[in-house]
Amino acid sequence: xxxxxxxxxxxxxxxxxxxxxxxxxxxxxxxxxxxxxxxxxxxxxxxxxxxxxxxxxxxxxxxxxxxxxxxxxxxxxxxxxxxxxxxxxxxxxxxxxxxxxxxxxxxxxxxxxxxxxxxxxxxxxxxxxxxxxxxxxxxxxxxxxxxxxxxxxxxxxxxxxxxxxxxxxxxxxxxxxxxxxxxxxxxxxxxxxxxxxxxxxxxxxxxxxxxxxxxxxxxxxxxxxxxxxxxxxxxxxxxxxxxxxxxxxxxxxxxxxxxxxxxxxxxxxxxxxxxxxxxxxx
Numbered sequence: 001x002x003x004x005x006x007x008x009x010x011x012x013x014x015x016x017x018x019x020x021x022x023x024x025x026x027x028x029x030x031x032x033x034x035x036x037x038x039x040x041x042x043x044x045x046x047x048x049x050x051x052x053x054x055x056x057x058x059x060x061x062x063x064x065x066x067x068x069x070x071x072x073x074x075x076x077x078x079x080x081x082x083x084x085x086x087x088x089x090x091x092x093x094x095x096x097x098x099x100x101x102x103x104x105x106x107x108x109x110x111x112x113x114x115x116x117x118x119x120x121x122x123x124x125x126x127x128x129x130x131x132x133x134x135x136x137x138x139x140x141x142x143x144x145x146x147x148x149x150x151x152x153x154x155x156x157x158x159x160x161x162x163x164x165x166x167x168x169x170x171x172x173x174x175x176x177x178x179x180x181x182x183x184x185x186x187x188x189x190x191x192x193x194x195x196x197x198x199x200x201x202x203x204x205x206x207x208x209x210x211x212x213x214x215x216x217x218x219x220x221x222x223x224x225x226x227x228x229x230x231x232x233x234x235x236x237x238x239x240x241x242x243x244x245x246x247x248x249x250x251x252x253x254x255x256x257x258x259x260x261x262x263x264x265x266x267x268x269x270x271x272x273x274x275x276x277x278x279x280x281x282x
Contacts, residue, residue, distance in 0.1 A: 015051055016041055022055045027073070029062050031160040033180045037062070040207075065203050066158060074102060076164040083171040089142060092172070096139040103136045105199050108229075108266040113143040119262050120225050120271055126193035127151065130221055132183055133200035138165050141172040152176035155188055184211055187218040195221035199229050199267070202244070213251055216272075224272040226259075231266045244268055 019041040024030045029037070040061050044054040079099055086092040097113075100106035109116065117125075117140070125146050131137055134154040141152065152174045154165050165178035181188045183200065184207050197219070201212035216224060228244035248270050252259055259270035 012045065015045055018051060019045065019055050019058060023058055023062070026059065029059065031158050032062060032066065033157045033159055033182065036157045036182050039182065039184065061207070064206060076160060079164065080167055083168055093142045096142055100136050100139050106136045106139065109264065112264045113140060116262065116264065116269070117144045121194070128192040129153065130190060130192035130195040130219065131155065132181070132187065132195060132197050134165070137196060137198055138169065138172065141174060146174060150174045153190055153192065154178040155181035157182060183215055184208060187215055191220040193221060194223045194225060195219045196225050198227045201226060202228060216251070222274055224274070225269060226272065227267050227269040229266060230268055241268060
């Protein structure tokens with residue numbers, strides 16, 4: 001039995017390696033952190049007896065997590081060149097606005113840039129920001145009116161995106177870092193004044209029920225800015241606003257939070273003030 005179990009384990013490891021290689025062979029998913037692909041693929045292999053079916057299921061879940069939001073392949077080198085050529089704030093905003101239009105999530109937020117961040121921050125912009133599942137949201141920094149010594153930590157599962165953001169943050173006028181983090185496994189062990197969790201909770205809840213709440217509890221920041229989409233990517237109204245209002249009402253009641261709600265045309269934003277002990281600093 002022991003030898004058989006070892007053979008079974010070796011076979012599963014081989015299947016997982018084949019699955020990861022097959023998924024990464026696709027241009028759409030090759031930049032996703034391999035450990036995320038492994039995690040999703042391992043679950044798919046447990047659910048499906050066929051490797052082909054598990055590969056398809058893995059790609060479907062990764063598409064829901066990240067692939068559905070990009071209309072075109074990002075041209076990161078070109079984007080960096082454009083940011084470097086933007087010599088003043090007006091030119092920088094024009095470039096950032098155009099780049100954010102390449103991603104469905106940030107594109108929906110473009111009409112509200114001037115109002116959203118002042119509404120989230122109030123009279124005192126944060127010195128340290130944590131942006132989880134960031135996508136292209138750091139390109140909104142020119143609208144955040146951050147202090148000169150602000151530090152911005154952005155996390156995502158796309159390796160090429162993180163490399164781009166690491167190079168872009170100084171061009172946007174802040175110190176910072178961009179790194180890989182699989183939020184389904186928890187929050188990064190860093191502290192901030194404000195944490196953005198924009199349109200990320202539904203993706204986590206699809207992977208594992210309760211993962212979104214666990215993430216919010218683990219974040220080391222006294223203010224959370226949490227948002228949810230209110231329409232599908234195709235623009236359909238399918239009751240998402242009511243669903244997510246009820247979700248946040250239940251979470252807030254269980255945690256003792258009193259969120260302030262900001263309504264955007266396609267997004268519900270909840271600003272949560274809370275007290276949390278500071279454990280480690282960036």
